[in-house]
Amino acid sequence: MTVALIGFAILLILIVILRIPIAFSMAIVGFFGFAYMQGLNFDTYTDFNWNSALSMAAKRVINTAQEYSLSVIPLFILMGNLVTKSGLSHQLYRASNAFLGHMQGGLSMATVVACGGFSAICGSSLATSATMAKVAMPPMRKYGYADSLATASIAAGGTLGILIPPSVILVIYGLLTETSIRELFAAGFIPGFIGILLYLCAVRFAVWRNPEDGPCGERLSWPERIQALQGVWGVLILFSVVMGGIYLGVFTPTEAAGIGAGGAFVIALYRRSLTLANLFDILTDTARTSAMLFGVLIGALIFSNFINRAGLPGDLLTLVQSVDVSPMVVIFFILGIYIVLGMVFESLSMMLLTVPIFFPLVQSLGFDLVWFGIVVVVVTEISLITPPVGMNVFVLSAVLRDVKASTIFKGVTPFWCADIIRLILITLIAPISLFLPELLYR
Amino acid sequence: MLFCTWVSTHYEEQGPVKWLAFALEMIAATTLFLLMLLTCSDVVGRYFLSNSIDGTTELTEIALAILIFAEMPVITWRGGHVVVDILDRMMGRTVIKLLGLFSVFLIASSLYFIATQIYFLAERSFRRSEVTEFLQLPVGLIVEYIAFMSWITAATLLSYGVYRLLWRSRD
Amino acid sequence: ETIMRVASWLPPTHVQNAVVWPTWGKWIEEATEGRVKLEIEYGLGHPKTLFELVEDGVADASFSYHGYVPGRFKLALGVEEPLMGASAEAASVAYWRVHQKYFAAANEHDGLTVAGVFVHGPGQIQTIEPISSLADLKGKKIRIGGGVPAEIGNRLGVTPVGAPAPKVYELLQQGIVDGVFLPIAEQKTLRLNEVARNVVALPGGMYLGSFSIFINPDFLDSLSDKDREAIMSVSGEKLSAMAGRAWDAADREGMKAAEEAGVNIVKVSADDAFAKDFNQLVEGMDQIWLDSVADRDVDAKSALAELRSIAHSYHE
Ligand code: NA
Ligand code: NA
Numbered sequence: 001m002t003v004a005l006i007g008f009a010i011l012l013i014l015i016v017i018l019r020i021p022i023a024f025s026m027a028i029v030g031f032f033g034f035a036y037m038q039g040l041n042f043d044t045y046t047d048f049n050w051n052s053a054l055s056m057a058a059k060r061v062i063n064t065a066q067e068y069s070l071s072v073i074p075l076f077i078l079m080g081n082l083v084t085k086s087g088l089s090h091q092l093y094r095a096s097n098a099f100l101g102h103m104q105g106g107l108s109m110a111t112v113v114a115c116g117g118f119s120a121i122c123g124s125s126l127a128t129s130a131t132m133a134k135v136a137m138p139p140m141r142k143y144g145y146a147d148s149l150a151t152a153s154i155a156a157g158g159t160l161g162i163l164i165p166p167s168v169i170l171v172i173y174g175l176l177t178e179t180s181i182r183e184l185f186a187a188g189f190i191p192g193f194i195g196i197l198l199y200l201c202a203v204r205f206a207v208w209r210n211p212e213d214g215p216c217g218e219r220l221s222w223p224e225r226i227q228a229l230q231g232v233w234g235v236l237i238l239f240s241v242v243m244g245g246i247y248l249g250v251f252t253p254t255e256a257a258g259i260g261a262g263g264a265f266v267i268a269l270y271r272r273s274l275t276l277a278n279l280f281d282i283l284t285d286t287a288r289t290s291a292m293l294f295g296v297l298i299g300a301l302i303f304s305n306f307i308n309r310a311g312l313p314g315d316l317l318t319l320v321q322s323v324d325v326s327p328m329v330v331i332f333f334i335l336g337i338y339i340v341l342g343m344v345f346e347s348l349s350m351m352l353l354t355v356p357i358f359f360p361l362v363q364s365l366g367f368d369l370v371w372f373g374i375v376v377v378v379v380t381e382i383s384l385i386t387p388p389v390g391m392n393v394f395v396l397s398a399v400l401r402d403v404k405a406s407t408i409f410k411g412v413t414p415f416w417c418a419d420i421i422r423l424i425l426i427t428l429i430a431p432i433s434l435f436l437p438e439l440l441y442r
Numbered sequence: 443m444l445f446c447t448w449v450s451t452h453y454e455e456q457g458p459v460k461w462l463a464f465a466l467e468m469i470a471a472t473t474l475f476l477l478m479l480l481t482c483s484d485v486v487g488r489y490f491l492s493n494s495i496d497g498t499t500e501l502t503e504i505a506l507a508i509l510i511f512a513e514m515p516v517i518t519w520r521g522g523h524v525v526v527d528i529l530d531r532m533m534g535r536t537v538i539k540l541l542g543l544f545s546v547f548l549i550a551s552s553l554y555f556i557a558t559q560i561y562f563l564a565e566r567s568f569r570r571s572e573v574t575e576f577l578q579l580p581v582g583l584i585v586e587y588i589a590f591m592s593w594i595t596a597a598t599l600l601s602y603g604v605y606r607l608l609w610r611s612r613d
Numbered sequence: 614e615t616i617m618r619v620a621s622w623l624p625p626t627h628v629q630n631a632v633v634w635p636t637w638g639k640w641i642e643e644a645t646e647g648r649v650k651l652e653i654e655y656g657l658g659h660p661k662t663l664f665e666l667v668e669d670g671v672a673d674a675s676f677s678y679h680g681y682v683p684g685r686f687k688l689a690l691g692v693e694e695p696l697m698g699a700s701a702e703a704a705s706v707a708y709w710r711v712h713q714k715y716f717a718a719a720n721e722h723d724g725l726t727v728a729g730v731f732v733h734g735p736g737q738i739q740t741i742e743p744i745s746s747l748a749d750l751k752g753k754k755i756r757i758g759g760g761v762p763a764e765i766g767n768r769l770g771v772t773p774v775g776a777p778a779p780k781v782y783e784l785l786q787q788g789i790v791d792g793v794f795l796p797i798a799e800q801k802t803l804r805l806n807e808v809a810r811n812v813v814a815l816p817g818g819m820y821l822g823s824f825s826i827f828i829n830p831d832f833l834d835s836l837s838d839k840d841r842e843a844i845m846s847v848s849g850e851k852l853s854a855m856a857g858r859a860w861d862a863a864d865r866e867g868m869k870a871a872e873e874a875g876v877n878i879v880k881v882s883a884d885d886a887f888a889k890d891f892n893q894l895v896e897g898m899d900q901i902w903l904d905s906v907a908d909r910d911v912d913a914k915s916a917l918a919e920l921r922s923i924a925h926s927y928h929e
Contacts, residue, residue, distance in 0.1 A: 068499050261481075575760075
């Protein structure tokens with residue numbers, strides 16, 4: 001435990017004080033930490049066998065760069081970029097604005113809903129944030145929204161989709177714990193929609209505190225609204241094809257990314273908004289963002305190998321078991337650990353590291369594993385916007401080079417609080433998650 | 443010449459580095475476009491021609507690696523990796539530059555060593571004649587590519603990356 | 614006291630992690646009088662990398678599936694050939710003996726000490742809609758792993774869909790594939806009893822899946838001669854048989870889970886038309902394997918014959 005905690009501390013120093021890119025900070029601490037666990041110290045470093053630590057890191061690089069399921073990242077980002085460049089995003093937001101813009105923070109609310117819808121389809125928080133940054137940011141800026149509120153609603157909105165099915169994370173949880181995946185999917189719906197509602201409240205709260213952050217637009221008449229809708233048929237068709245294709249089983253979510261990108265390409269061609277030069281721009285822009293994300297992912301995986309080897313997950317379990325309290329207190333204790341881990345981890349590695357350790361304990365305390373799955377996913381969602389390492393926030397600041405991560409973190413606070421409220425609700429009131437699975441399958 | 447002007451206005455880099463950046467990004471862009479076409483034709487093939495493309499999965503994996511590592515040198519020498527900037531306001535420009543140099547050194551050396559190990563693993567994979575499932579392509583080839591691109595990333599970062607950081611950075 | 618770190622994959626509840634490792638660990642602990650203890654570690658990466666991670670000392674021991682590394686383990690795939698007609702335990706014991714006598718010399722496990730080899734139970738046809746003959750599978754979208762099952766799929770004229778095993782549930786649930794070829798144990802472990810509601814169990818199954826359990830040689834060298842010999846004394850055939858037996862038990866559990874969930878299970882007997890069609894379908898597949906290992910300098914033909922005769926005469 002001590003080794004792992006020292007590792008965390010060094011990682012934070014590298015990231016925050018020495019300003020070393022996150023990807024390389026995590027990889028370097030992970031590499032040396034792992035070597036330390038293999039017997040490296042000041043007496044042995046001259047004749048230390050570096051081969052095992054090097055192989056561990058090298059294999060992570062080789063395999064992550066060739067991980068089939070990660071192809072959703074470049075392809076969905078490409079889809080977003082194509083949609084944006086063909087001018088559809090502008091019309092999409094004109095339509096949203098027509099319906100919601102007259103309200104305080106209306107575009108932010110539209111963004112949350114759109115992010116929820118989009119990330120529900122693509123299931124990747126990172127891809128959602130990157131895409132929606134391209135789509136939603138320009139209009140919000142145009143209507144005078146504060147960067148903090150605008151970016152925060154994208155970063156937070158992007159976390160919603162992990163819970164709304166189909167969800168890769170829920171499938172992984174189901175396989176790790178042998179829990180019914182369709183029950184998990186059913187259980188995710190209501191908490192997912194509660195998430196959207198609470199985020200809408202968070203937007204209202206933010207504009208109530210600072211009305212100038214989300215100014216009202218003019219109210220449009222119904223004919224104008226209908227007319228605004230006509231500009232977005234392309235996006236609607238694209239979204240229906242992607243979403244419908246997944247739900248009807250025409251293609252997998254991974255393939256849907258390629259279909260979505262292809263569809264967006266066809267729409268862009270049809271609208272004659274593509275030249276060879278701007279196609280090249282769209283493709284290279286996508287490639288750059290993807291390469292950056294893969295770097296962080298590889299770093300996180302190398303670091304998680306170290307944390308795992310240092311025995312942190314197992315030690316935490318011993319710690320939880322050693323305190324003699326009621327089962328619900330143990331659950332809150334576990335959630336506390338998740339929130340602390342969430343400061344430095346991204347969702348998937350957190351899930352892979354902790355679930356195998358915690359679920360036998362939770363099961364032995366008599367809790368429902370479907371319910372625990374939803375709780376775990378909500379708490380990992382929170383990790384995506386929890387400083388100092390909130391992956392969604394970093395994706396946004398990478399896509400929008402002129403907005404600092406600190407600005408986004410500031411804006412994210414009300415959304416983070418909304419998430420905590422949702423977490424408490426779902427933890428204390430199990431039927432929120434279990435109602436649908438009970439109704440449909442039990 | 444129109445094309446040269448376009449590349450010049452498009453890339454902030456100087457001299458030959460500009461053309462290197464263009465070449466690498468051209469590879470990445472083409473691969474990404476082909477990846478999109480591949481997925482689409484696989485799904486279309488499955489439904490309308492009742493035959494999916496053999497080895498779509500492995501081609502996707504290879505394309506992903508090509509795409510990511512073609513782009514790696516460019517984003518690295520441009521300082522495009524995610525950095526936490528919470529303390530920037532408290533540090534002076536000189537401190538930030540010095541820390542930048544320190545990062546360059548750390549990143550380049552870790553890439554150098556990891557690339558050496560990746561190259562070793564590629565050789566071993568060749569020796570054992572490991573191939574992909576359907577297309578029987580040697581697995582070592584793409585691993586070797588990752589090693590070479592990591593070395594190129596380290597080399598360009600140490601040369602152009604340092605030059606850019608010290609003399610050309612705008613902020 | 615030495616800790617032997619065993620890198621593992623599959624869920625913690627899977628028979629490999631719940632039974633095979635703990636049993637072997639107990640044996641090792643007893644044989645070394647408590648000086649060597651086994652510890653399971655998850656999450657080191659894709660199972661295909663475990664061969665090399667153990668070779669390079671990232672973990673001390675592990676197990677993996679030979680089909681994940683095409684080209685390297687060609688001999689090992691011989692045991693996957695159809696029509697073995699034996700339980701996983703019998704096939705695993707035969708496999709170990711044949712491995713020692715024939716395959717080991719070709720050194721496909723270069724850099725590793727092989728502690729055991731085993732197979733999973735027979736792969737069966739598991740589909741969303743019922744099928745009444747092999748011909749019904751023609752044109753159906755079937756998720757298939759590589760190697761022997763891929764060749765069978767090819768001969769059946771199915772549209773193959775490639776995906777790792779943990780993705781299968783999702784593919785079936787969404788109807789992206791019409792079925793899979795997998796052991797019956799997955800009715801429980803991958804929860805296929807919710808989505809693949811029709812199973813055709815051929816006698817002896819369609820194919821077997823080949824695994825090995827291996828140890829890092831440097832780790833063994835770091836132990837005393839006595840402990841090293843103690844570990845090897847509870848490995849080899851004893852370990853292979855135990856692993857096969859455990860995976861057989863997982864198949865029985867899978868069958869039970871399928872029956873309890875009301876899955877439509879057709880148990881084909883050897884003289885049914887279904888079984889005869891299948892025998893006809895796979896004719897000549899032995900030769901394909903023999904040709905593929907021609908460069909290995911091993912009497913593969915005798916090895917295959919011996920594999921089958923040992924498996925058939927084995928009594929549990
Ligand atoms: Na989703
Ligand atoms: Na976080």
